Amino acid sequence: MTATLTPQTGGSHAGGSHRRATPPAAHQLSAPARALRWLRRNVVTLFGILALAYMTLPNLVVLLFSFNDPNGKFNYTWNGFTLDAWKDPFGVAGIKDSLITSLEIAFLSTLFATVLGTAVAFALGRYRFRGRGLTNTLLFVPMSMPEVVMGASLGTLFLNMRISFGFWTILIAHVMFCLSFVVVAVKARVLGMDPKLEEAAQDLYASPTQTFLRVTLPIAAPGIGAGALLAFSLSFDDFVITNFNSGDTVTFPMFVWGAAQRGTPPQINVIGSAMFFIAIAVVIVGQVRTNRRKQKAS
Amino acid sequence: MSEQQRAGASGDVNLVGLSKSFGSNTVVQPTDLTIPAGSFFAVLGASGCGKTTTLRMIAGLEEPTTGQVLIGGQDVTGLPPYKRPVNTVFQNYALFPHLSVAENVAFGLRRKGRKDVDGPVKEMLELVELGHLGGRKPAQLSGGQQQRVAVARALINHPQVLLLDEPLGALDLKLRRQMQLELKRIQTEVGITFVHVTHDQEEAMTMADTIAVMNGGVVEQLGSPADLYESPRTKFVANFLGQSNLLDTRITGTSGGYLLMDVHGTRMALPVDRTAAQGDQVVMGIRPEKIAIQHASAADSNGNRNRIDGGVIVDSSFIGVSTQYTVRMPWAQEITVFEQNMERDHRLVPGAPVVLHWNPDHGFGLAPEPATASAAVKA
Ligand SMILES: Nc1ncnc2c1ncn2[C@@H]1O[C@H](COP(=O)(O)OP(=O)(O)OP(=O)(O)O)[C@@H](O)[C@H]1O
Ligand SMILES: [Mg+2]
Numbered sequence: 229m230t231a232t233l234t235p236q237t238g239g240s241h242a243g244g245s246h247r248r249a250t251p252p253a254a255h256q257l258s259a260p261a262r263a264l265r266w267l268r269r270n271v272v273t274l275f276g277i278l279a280l281a282y283m284t285l286p287n288l289v290v291l292l293f294s295f296n297d298p299n300g301k302f303n304y305t306w307n308g309f310t311l312d313a314w315k316d317p318f319g320v321a322g323i324k325d326s327l328i329t330s331l332e333i334a335f336l337s338t339l340f341a342t343v344l345g346t347a348v349a350f351a352l353g354r355y356r357f358r359g360r361g362l363t364n365t366l367l368f369v370p371m372s373m374p375e376v377v378m379g380a381s382l383g384t385l386f387l388n389m390r391i392s393f394g395f396w397t398i399l400i401a402h403v404m405f406c407l408s409f410v411v412v413a414v415k416a417r418v419l420g421m422d423p424k425l426e427e428a429a430q431d432l433y434a435s436p437t438q439t440f441l442r443v444t445l446p447i448a449a450p451g452i453g454a455g456a457l458l459a460f461s462l463s464f465d466d467f468v469i470t471n472f473n474s475g476d477t478v479t480f481p482m483f484v485w486g487a488a489q490r491g492t493p494p495q496i497n498v499i500g501s502a503m504f505f506i507a508i509a510v511v512i513v514g515q516v517r518t519n520r521r522k523q524k525a526s
Numbered sequence: 527m528s529e530q531q532r533a534g535a536s537g538d539v540n541l542v543g544l545s546k547s548f549g550s551n552t553v554v555q556p557t558d559l560t561i562p563a564g565s566f567f568a569v570l571g572a573s574g575c576g577k578t579t580t581l582r583m584i585a586g587l588e589e590p591t592t593g594q595v596l597i598g599g600q601d602v603t604g605l606p607p608y609k610r611p612v613n614t615v616f617q618n619y620a621l622f623p624h625l626s627v628a629e630n631v632a633f634g635l636r637r638k639g640r641k642d643v644d645g646p647v648k649e650m651l652e653l654v655e656l657g658h659l660g661g662r663k664p665a666q667l668s669g670g671q672q673q674r675v676a677v678a679r680a681l682i683n684h685p686q687v688l689l690l691d692e693p694l695g696a697l698d699l700k701l702r703r704q705m706q707l708e709l710k711r712i713q714t715e716v717g718i719t720f721v722h723v724t725h726d727q728e729e730a731m732t733m734a735d736t737i738a739v740m741n742g743g744v745v746e747q748l749g750s751p752a753d754l755y756e757s758p759r760t761k762f763v764a765n766f767l768g769q770s771n772l773l774d775t776r777i778t779g780t781s782g783g784y785l786l787m788d789v790h791g792t793r794m795a796l797p798v799d800r801t802a803a804q805g806d807q808v809v810m811g812i813r814p815e816k817i818a819i820q821h822a823s824a825a826d827s828n829g830n831r832n833r834i835d836g837g838v839i840v841d842s843s844f845i846g847v848s849t850q851y852t853v854r855m856p857w858a859q860e861i862t863v864f865e866q867n868m869e870r871d872h873r874l875v876p877g878a879p880v881v882l883h884w885n886p887d888h889g890f891g892l893a894p895e896p897a898t899a900s901a902a903v904k905a
Pocket of ligand 1: 548553571572573574575576577578579580725
């Protein structure tokens with residue numbers, strides 16, 4: 229029955245290449261009209277370039293001033309080109325330790341938040357249980373609450389529990405605020421997954437564990453990856469919450485903040501620019517690999 | 527081949543009192559069914575009648591409310607899907623989007639611990655004529671190609687039983703016909719039991735050895751396509767497979783193996799052994815192509831054929847190989863007649879008075895009320 233109801237493919241697309249009427253030749257138009265037409269054609273490109281410039285300009289300034297040879301403590305005015313800072317990026321007391329601390333915290337909080345968040349996302353996306361709706365709502369609290377409030381409250385909590393501030397309090401705080409983002413990213417992926425795929429895997433002799441490892445996880449992977457990247461960058465550059473819970477521990481953002489009061493060595497710009505380039509390199513490598521895989525397939 | 531034949535010999539599927547309820551809603555009534563090994567078995571029924579649910583219970587993806595599933599004589603009711611010698615071609619294929627076509631096909635073999643999968647995968651892709659596309663992702667294939675990958679992915683495991691859930695539902699008419707032939711060819715070639723779910727009666731008739739017609743969670747009738755078409759036992763079957771004219775009758779007696787009956791004042795006959803109903807009221811069914819139509823003035827005496835006088839053509843449409851007439855009976859019922867276009871009588875136009883007649887042996891008798899679930903099972 230449905231066969232006759234199915235629209236026949238083909239036919240309707242035959243001869244689909246309509247030609248637009250050729251526009252009037254350019255030399256027949258007046259100069260303002262020509263400019264207007266050019267603008268109309270390129271307006272999207274133009275705005276795109278402007279938006280891109282708006283987003284990257286701060287990074288370019290940071291990069292430029294990493295080559296500055298500042299006169300005095302503050303790296304705010306251009307004074308001359310030098311490669312000194314790039315040759316000795318850790319040549320400021322404390323900068324290396326703070327960077328390592330930040331990377332450690334970012335790695336660990338990414339790890340914990342991703343594992344925990346993925347589990348939460350699967351639970352919320354797959355199962356109905358008491359408190360599911362409430363959990364879904366509460367997840368948005370860390371995302372929507374002002375960081376200052378959250379940082380201060382956490383600080384109060386740790387203080388009252390007599391937990392001394394330091395590396396571990398920072399880590400706990402970071403895992404907490406990264407968690408929501410991971411859950412949201414992974415849950416979208418879990419909800420979009422066809423449950424038939426897992427049934428198909430089971431039908432093809434995969435045990436529940438194998439089904440999870442071979443089908444569920446790989447399909448959820450882009451969401452998990454996105455969540456992890458988000459967690460890493462959120463943790464790495466968090467200042468406000470960290471500031472309330474750090475004790476003597478100095479993360480890189482806190483070092484920069486402290487340096488801003490004591491003076492800003494161009495080494496800060498070097499490390500900032502390096503982070504920028506690493507991020508871009510990661511994106512480009514990812515893009516190239518996907519493209520290559522696509523080409524191989526066709 | 528010997529391995530496949532052995533698998534085929536043990537590929538009997540037995541459903542014993544199998545039923546499924548979701549809450550208080552029973553979607554598959556207790557069903558007893560034997561699907562012989564090596565057969566092409568079709569489950570035919572309207573949307574929502576419980577076809578997919580039945581198939582999922584055989585695959586182990588749905589837990590039966592009552593009853594058992596036996597495959598090759600072994601009770602598999604308690605086994606999870608990954609331990610059953612059964613593979614499924616899903617309604618929407620369910621190909622793994624993150625794996626290449628070849629890896630999709632290799633999936634089952636790898637889970638069973640086979641290392642040397644390249645050879646069998648290549649062979650299987652050749653069988654479904656996709657040998658050159660093994661490197662692609664499923665999203666880069668057409669609907670018909672995806673369908674063939676789904677078949678290859680299931681078949682490569684040499685299951686004892688292959689379950690197909692409307693595998694051709696998403697294809698256009700032409701591709702559908704082509705794939706029907708292809709599936710039939712593959713089934714003959716590998717000799718595995720195929721259980722094919724469809725709501726397309728033409729598809730079931732052209733492909734299957736045996737058809738089970740389901741209605742409202744009940745298997746109403748089981749038989750070969752010709753069997754079901756020539757001798758339907760319920761009104762649902764009579765109208766789901768092809769078209770039928772149904773006439774209300776009153777039994778007046780029997781004579782030499784025939785029921786004699788009164789049809790709105792006309793005497794007719796129907797073989798006793800073609801009647802699936804008892805009592806003095808029987809509905810007589812007759813297929814449109816079994817009825818001869820003649821202009822009233824040309825009608826001769828038609829011997830002992832069933833004959834209705836006084837009909838008037840209200841509509842005729844030319845379908846190429848045949849012409850379809852709608853004839854209004856004196857008692858206002860409309861009867862459909864298909865007449866082959868051999869010698870067309872040009873007087874047979876709307877408004878013309880006609881006589882209809884047919885061989886009594888071509889009729890079939892049904893119970894007057896639509897068969898209830900339990901009645902159909904007992905019949
Ligand atoms: N998980 C479920 N929970 C509740 N009801 C269900 C569930 N699965 C199926 N049903 C119901 O069971 C009935 C039979 O469904 P089933 O999928 O077996 O139909 P079908 O014959 O395969 O139909 P179609 O031709 O449309 O695929 C339907 O009325 C459906 O709504
Ligand atoms: Mg179905």
